[in-house]
Amino acid sequence: MKTLKWIGGILVALVLLFYFVGVPILREQTKKNSPEKMAHYEQDGLTLSVTFSSPSKKGRTIFGRLVPYGKVWRTGANEPTRFYTSTNLSVGGANLPAGTYSLWTVPGETQWTVIFNREVADWGVTLISGGKETTRNPESDVIQINVSPESMAEIVENFDISFVSADSDGALFLQFAWDTTRVRVPLN
Incomplete structure (x- = not known):
C-alpha cells in the first residue's frame, strides 16, 4: 500500500x-x-483586435500542403487565433455578438470557410494527434461564412492578419495573407 x-x-x-x-x-x-502578433482597429466606437502566431513560409508550399485543403486550421500557429469585437458585428452578413472568439478556417482552392467559435482553447492542436487535429469544439461555433481566396503576385513570407479598408465606400475587411494567397472577410 x-x-x-x-x-x-x-x-x-x-x-x-x-x-x-x-x-x-x-x-x-x-x-x-512563430512569434505572437496583434492587429488592432478602432474607429467610431468600434474596437476590433486579433491575436495570432505568425509562422514563416521558409521555402515550403503552404496551402494544399503544409496547411491541407479541406481540414480545419487554427489560422496561424501555437494557440488558436483570438478575435475580439467590442460591439455586435456583421461578418459576411452573419451576426457576431460582442466578445472574444477563437478564429478557425478551412482553406480550399476556391473557397475558404471562416469560423468564429465561442471557446478559446489553450493550444490549437491536440498532442495525441501529433498536431494533425485541432482543439476546436464544433458545437461552440457561433458563425461560419464562406469567402473566396485571391492569388497575389508577391510572396508573403510570414503569415499575417490585418484589418484593411479596401473599397472607396470604406468597407472594412479582416485579411489573411500568406505565401501567394490572400483571403478577405467583410466586416460591417
Whole structure:
C-alpha cells in the first residue's frame, strides 16, 4: 500500500512539474519560430483586435500542403487565433455578438470557410494527434461564412492578419495573407 501511494505521489509530482515548468518552456520555444502578433482597429466606437502566431513560409508550399485543403486550421500557429469585437458585428452578413472568439478556417482552392467559435482553447492542436487535429469544439461555433481566396503576385513570407479598408465606400475587411494567397472577410 505504501508503494502505491509513493508511486501515485511521484506521478502527481511529474504531472505538476510538466504543467508548471514544461508547458511554459514549450510555449516560449514555439514562439521563437512563430512569434505572437496583434492587429488592432478602432474607429467610431468600434474596437476590433486579433491575436495570432505568425509562422514563416521558409521555402515550403503552404496551402494544399503544409496547411491541407479541406481540414480545419487554427489560422496561424501555437494557440488558436483570438478575435475580439467590442460591439455586435456583421461578418459576411452573419451576426457576431460582442466578445472574444477563437478564429478557425478551412482553406480550399476556391473557397475558404471562416469560423468564429465561442471557446478559446489553450493550444490549437491536440498532442495525441501529433498536431494533425485541432482543439476546436464544433458545437461552440457561433458563425461560419464562406469567402473566396485571391492569388497575389508577391510572396508573403510570414503569415499575417490585418484589418484593411479596401473599397472607396470604406468597407472594412479582416485579411489573411500568406505565401501567394490572400483571403478577405467583410466586416460591417
